[in-house]
Amino acid sequence: MKNVVQVKNLTKEYKTIRAIDDLSFEVKEGEILGLLGPNGSGKSTTINCILSLLNFSKGSIQVFGKEMQPNAYDIKEKIGVVFQEVAVFDELTVIENIDYFCGLYVKDKALRNQYVEDAIQLVGLEDFKKFYPKQLSGGLLRRLNIACGVAHKPKLIILDEPTVAVDPQSRNNILDGIKTLRNQGATIIYTTHYMEEVEILCDRVIILDKGKIIASGTTDELKSLAKLEEKVTVEVLDLEEKYMREISAFKNVEDVSYCDGVLCITYTKGKNNLVELMDYLKKERISYNKIFSERPTLNDVFLELTGKELRD
Ligand SMILES: Nc1ncnc2c1ncn2[C@@H]1O[C@H](COP(=O)(O)OP(=O)(O)O)[C@@H](O)[C@H]1O
Numbered sequence: 001m002k003n004v005v006q007v008k009n010l011t012k013e014y015k016t017i018r019a020i021d022d023l024s025f026e027v028k029e030g031e032i033l034g035l036l037g038p039n040g041s042g043k044s045t046t047i048n049c050i051l052s053l054l055n056f057s058k059g060s061i062q063v064f065g066k067e068m069q070p071n072a073y074d075i076k077e078k079i080g081v082v083f084q085e086v087a088v089f090d091e092l093t094v095i096e097n098i099d100y101f102c103g104l105y106v107k108d109k110a111l112r113n114q115y116v117e118d119a120i121q122l123v124g125l126e127d128f129k130k131f132y133p134k135q136l137s138g139g140l141l142r143r144l145n146i147a148c149g150v151a152h153k154p155k156l157i158i159l160d161e162p163t164v165a166v167d168p169q170s171r172n173n174i175l176d177g178i179k180t181l182r183n184q185g186a187t188i189i190y191t192t193h194y195m196e197e198v199e200i201l202c203d204r205v206i207i208l209d210k211g212k213i214i215a216s217g218t219t220d221e222l223k224s225l226a227k228l229e230e231k232v233t234v235e236v237l238d239l240e241e242k243y244m245r246e247i248s249a250f251k252n253v254e255d256v257s258y259c260d261g262v263l264c265i266t267y268t269k270g271k272n273n274l275v276e277l278m279d280y281l282k283k284e285r286i287s288y289n290k291i292f293s294e295r296p297t298l299n300d301v302f303l304e305l306t307g308k309e310l311r312d
């Protein structure tokens, strides 16, 4: 597969801070690459370097096989960007805003009308075409921001935290829209600090911390880095101490805790752990309410690798 973006040994310093530290990665044609990291980890800086909006002290960036430059307009017209901050014109309606941004690249009026309609449909703003930005909720405004960035059907789409502080309905709409764009052939870079989004959206993930890559791979590959492999939770009233001790001695058990009627067991390896536990509870005549098993989340992986939580 071709590399649409190739970042090599990128280092970017603001006066006293090294925001990006010898970063190298590539984005393959047709994939959704997730850049996942807490606030301040360098996601926006990386994107602004890729777009040549920031200069950097070391490294090189190629986009569509060519060196990226501030004046590389032939490359830039094939890129759609959705910045972290909403940037639309308050005095233009929804449809006029999208038409304006699309018009920067698509001069043919008939073709542009079609593209604008496609963008409105993609983000589900059909009922709000004549609204002004100030009349839209936060979630709808973000959807407009996305429509403006992608209406000209760019081959590479870069979205910087497009779902921060949006309602669940808009979030689902945005994530579905991004999948649609990928299915239509676009290559996508998606930054977020929400690990749940990366899990449902991205083909490949790079986890950033302090401007460095601390892990990368598919979600499954990243999860296999975790020492912990399974978490079992059981709702059970009044569990005696001796049962806790016996469960601690089970095969593969890493840790057992019991708090407010909830028993939590973590296992280093998984397979039949749940069945074994259920057999044991039955044998000991311990009645329980809910019982369920979970795999580790990307947050667990981040916690193991950095010693801190990804969540904010
Ligand atoms: N214009 C700037 N001047 C100085 N420091 C900055 C500037 N922009 C970002 N930084 C710093 O660079 C680091 C990375 O920031 P950023 O790329 O915005 O992270 P993220 O997008 O992951 O939240 C942070 O420590 C941030 O404070």
Ligand SMILES: [Mg+2]
Residues within 6 Å of the ligand: 043, 044, 045, 084, 160, 161
């Ligand atoms: Mg940012």
